[in-house]
Amino acid sequence: MTTLPSSASSVRSGDGSSPILSVEDLFVEFRTRENLVNAVNGISYTVSAGETLAILGESGSGKSVSAQAIMGILDMPPARIPNGEIWFEGRNLLTLPAEEQRKIRGPGISMIFQDALSSLNPVYSVGYQIGEMFRAHGGLSKKDAKQRAVELMDRVRIPAAAQRVNDYPHQFSGGMRQRVMIAMAIALDPRILIADEPTTALDVTVQAQVMDLLKDLQRETGMGLVLITHDLGVVNEVADNVAVMYAGRIVERGTVDEVFTKPGHPYTEGLLNSVPQVEAKGGRLQPITGQPPNLSRIPSGCPFHPRCPRRRLGAEALPGRDCAGDRPPLRLVVPGREAACHYSEEVLGV
């Protein structure tokens, strides 16, 4: 039995150091035969050492695609990056040749995925797959690589690692497979780890174990963690800062404490109101009406306006702030909080 470490840890909001990873005005689009899908529409964020940034959004909000763009694993075509810069340690990844990018993936930035079973190769043992990191990047021999793999499996707390190193992915449970993925991702001590829905496929007790492991590893190595998720509870428990995405844009950004206590964008407000809580039975849920937008036909003005209970259209709107006509930029509303809403002050009540 352990007590949850207080999340107000010393690493909260980084240690004031300059960011390791910085994404600037990134756009990603997919061209299909019929139409153009605007998956990511100008997002910017930074991640510092020791910081956990949560990217919160529903399916189709562009949160995974933006991560794949950073990792350079988008299939191009159909994907295209018409604009944007991804700075990692002083170099723009988007202008680097493929060979240089490959050198950064692993020791610089690495990633874990939602579905560990389909991300692992079923015909190689997990030890071989973890060891591949050392063979490819460190030039180690097969034997040494396997030895390092056992050490890593120990580090991610896989029991009896020395015996299990030759087992295949199907012989592991879901939680253990996710640990194998984590072992591969941290093999080369990356500065940034991107975790794309790392616990969504797992049961809640296993989710707690895996999130604990990620936090412990972060404390040991000081890596920056980008946590992509749709789960408000996970964000609250592990992240320092949160960026809320909707229709390929960041609509709100701030510390988790502030955003979750006092949301500054109607979408964030709607999300917080629509989820039931385990702490109390609560009254009737207040869902957000309507459906998330089609990314090939994003609504004009504020993309959220068709679903927004606070929208102001036509004569109701202030000049230049018509929710259906004028696109609200992500702006600083109060110190430490940015929101992309014309009327964010009203949402915040300031």
Place this chain on the structure above:
Amino acid sequence: MSDPTGATASSQTADVESALPPAPPQGEPLLEIRGLKKHFPLTQGIVFKRTIGHVRAVDGVDLTLRRGETLGLVGESGCGKSTVSKLLVALEKPTDGSILYKGRDVAKMGGRALKQYRREVQIIFQDPYASLNPRMTVGDIVAEGWSVHADIAPRKGRLQRTQELMDRVGLNPDFVNRYPHQFSGGQRQRIGIARALALQPEVIVCDEPVSALDVSVQAQVVNLLEDLQDDFGLSYLFIAHDLSVVRHISDRVAVMYLGSVVEEGTDEQVYGSPSHPYTQALLSSVPLHEPALRGQKDRILLHGDVPSPADPPSGCRFRTRCWKAQDICAVESPALVDRGQGHPAACHFAEARAVVPVDVG
């Protein structure tokens, strides 16, 4: 929305829950599950199949669903909750035990009675992408049940009835000739709900009905299910792994682990004073949404994985991962009874303990 589905309301008896809103409704038992077991054979060999063991997916479950109430069934993957739902709608035959519907054993029903049972006990599935036939229009999907139960809707008025049902579940009735792929996930789940409602059921088994949906849409479907229950006096068996959703919608909650129920009670009893160690561990793992409550709970970390249901531990199923386990736990399987904590828990050392902090704000 007016009440367009006038005929559907015919299955209604008294509005049981409006009499005593805070207390759980004390309707008559509709479904009684007694010692229910389902073992799937494990076979080896291709030409000559030999049975080498059994997966004990459901191994002795007792549950009662009363009229007008929602019984939540929670548990992690592999605990047998979906098998219970399949047994309930007679898609699987129980290995042992019985399901009594209005006092009659479903296993002994035949022909006409079984047909009637299948009409009155409907199911909504988790995956709205896989559970709708892609080649049928929405209208055909909703109306399909009437080709078997022709007495419910006269042939002439079927299109109108279908559109009324679509309107009732929040779908545009003009979309009656569209195909499932033209709808979003939340809308498809509404189609599944309309399909279940078409047969004027008394009980709806909801097998993870909102798990595949985005959070903003999930709330819409949960609210719809609550409204339909009030309007038509439905009883729900609500199966889910999301403890927050189950607490929100359920009057009573049963927690399953490895094929059996380990704890049962009202939502307040199970969430407020969980008494089985597994329930405590499960609840303590749920991430909380309030920044102020963060770090205020004891987190009980379970070690190891769930044992295989093909070879469950002797005695108490949970003893291999339990910090309270003693010698008796390996010998004697604890009964699901009240040991002084106010509601039944299947643990020799059951003891109420609050693990979810109470929201004071």
